[in-house]
Amino acid sequence: MTPVPRSTSRRGLPGWLYEGARVFDPGRDCxxxxxxxxxxxxxxxxxxxxxxxxxxxEGGGVEWIxxxxxxxxxxxR
Structure with a gap:
């Protein structure tokens, strides 16, 4: 069985930062x-x-990166 390579893009991220998590963006203050x-x-x-x-x-709107x-x-905060 060949192992499936995992994405390394999430390495080193804190445990609280995941898809679906509520976060605070200080740049937008929201x-x-x-x-x-x-x-x-x-x-x-x-x-x-x-x-x-x-x-x-939350509730929808324009996405940002x-x-x-x-x-x-x-x-x-």
Missing amino acids: EAIVQFIGPFEDPQTRRVMPCAVFLRP VAPEVPRQADA
């Missing part, structure tokens, strides 16, 4: 829900982020 964590290539600049965190306001070191635990 809480959000993590939608996805993984690689992202900006279609305009072609810049690649090996581990991007996609956030969306931050680096994994940006969000904080929602209750640990």
Whole structure:
């Protein structure tokens, strides 16, 4: 049986940072829900982020992307 390679993009992330987690984005001064964590290539600049965190306001709205070191635990402002 051949082992399935695991993504290394999530290595080193804190345990509280996972898809579905409520987090606080200090850059926007708001809480959000993590939608996805993984690689992202900006279609305009072609810049690649090996581990991007996609956030969306609770209840819906426009999604935005931050680096994994940006969000904080929602209750640990």
